[in-house]
Amino acid sequence: MNGSRAVAAKFAFSSSPDLEHIVSLFVSLSVFGTDLKDMSRMVLRTNGPGQLPPGYKLVLHISLSDADKIGVFQTSKSVFNKSYPVVLGRKTLSYVVKYEGGTAETEFFVEGRKFLDENFEGLVTIYLSLLEPSTKGFPETPIFTDKVVFHMAPWIMTPNTLRPLQVFVCSTTDNYSFLKDMKELVKQSGCQLKVCHEYMNRGDRWMQDELEFGYIDAPHQCFPVVLDSPRDGDLKDFPYNELLGPDFGYVTRVALNEKVTSLDSFGNLEVSPPVTVNGKEYPLGRIIIGCAFPTMVKGRNMTKVVQDFLWAQKVQAPIAVFSDWLSVGHVDEFMTFVPAPNRKGFRLLLASPDAGYEFFRGLQKKGHGKAKMFEGLKDEEVTVDQILSSKKFQQENAFVQSCIDWNRDVLKKELGLEEEDIIDLPILFSLTSGPDKRAVAYYPDMVNMIVLGKNLGIPKPYGPKIDGVCALEKEVCSLLGGLDLNFFFIDDFAAYHKLEGEVHCGSNVQREPFSYKWWNMAL
Secondary structure (H helix, E strand, O other), X not given: OOOOOOOOOOOOEEEOOOOOOOOEEEEEOOOOOOOXXXXXXXXXXXXXXXXXXXXXXXXXXXXXXXXOOEEEEEOXXXXXXXXXXXXXXXXXXXXXXXXXXXXXXXXXXXXEOOOXXXXXXXXXXXXXXXXXXXXXXXOOEEEEEEEEEEEEOOOEEOOOXXXXXXXXXXXXXXXXXXXXXXXXXXXXXXOEEEEEOHHHHOOXXXXXXXXXXXXXXXXOEEXXXXXXXXXXOOOOXXXXXXXXXXXXEEEEOOOOOOOOOHHHOHHHEEEXXXXXEOOEEXXXXXXXXXXXXXXXXXXXXXXXXXXXXXXXXXXXXXXXXXXXXXXXXXXXXXXXXXXXXXXXXXXXXXXXXXXXHHHHHHHHHOOOOOOEEOOOOOOOOEEHHHHHHOHHHHHXXXXXXXXXXXXXXXXXXXXXXXXXXXXXXXXXXXXXXXXXXXXEEOOOOOOOOEEEOOEEEEEOOOOOEEOOEEHXXXXXXHHOHHHOXXXXXXXXXXXXXXXXXXXXXXXXXXXXXXXXXXXXXXX
């Protein structure tokens, strides 16, 4: 094994408890080269006579159903030959082990080749049998069999509350202002900025939608793994060509017989911080997927192949929320999580048209009805009075609020939240024209932010200026003021908001793994 990127993903294992037999298999820590350290070390220990009786054999073997899920390599004892031949795998179900005699050890390395999925719960078994010769013309028969069971490591998402390591954004011909603001935010946050340039992104700026960063973990090794979405925009080559490597894994799911929609982009995939719900602990949080409302016959949904993969990981039991009411249809358009110094260690932020109307009516009552939204943006300016005068606009936002309220109830129930754990941000929406009316943010959607430690990169809302200060920015800072956070307002209006996206849509974050180990969970 040479660390080649020809293998599209790497996996890790944890083991079953040690088995107490004279000849046994077990798993222990290994510290070896680039690829070997990604595998689980398996040692066959023998303690017996100097040699086996004539015709007797020690055989390692696997079932046909496990053949495509693992590869077993044996180390060479030659000083001059450091090869690691495959002894079990897709093409070989059994291997005769050379019996060394007396007390001896034979070393193997086990590599996982499939993630957990709908029809694979993650358990694979390697058997060791002692075969006795039979009457001539008949096969050998096992007189003793031992086994070791491995559990494939699940793919784990990382929530906003974990420390950021690297921030990924795209460079396009029109996002100079956005990049400038992002560079300052990342610098202040003490992490690295990785810019995907135009030769690679080919004009596709939606870094969040193309991929999701996660990781896999085993007692002997932990490394990042990127999940590539089936959206396959012009960024489709970036995860495989630029991220996959000897210490960076890759996995994807292809929707062969399903229609891929906007809901398959990973702005529609989030994960909560750790929560406890009705006494049940979720120490790695819970995945959140946006779907169509259950009664909608023609609604858009994330493809089954991706949902099956996410559900199969088990350690972050997913929650389905209603996002198809949005034009783009992503959960990051109406919710996010930010760290907090008290209660559960975080707050859920929700977009709220009700809070938006309360905010603008408050300005009007204070005599600021003539103050302008989008001041300085050509053909965009509108006054507070004009916003509040439209009954149609108010009806549209009442519909949006009802959708968010439905999700609010789901999230409170599934995450064990109380009202004190939720903060409503003043966001207004408008509905698209045509038969399928869906919502888009009327001004930059401040919920759609990037969270880097205590620093929040929030879309600059271009709200009414009162005494030279953006009133919307001031309101959000006030609402989040007790959380010991820092606020950076990023100008994404022309390059992202006008294209129905915001700061979070145009960025992505690789974060450090949880300190909690998934194998301590009761699965």
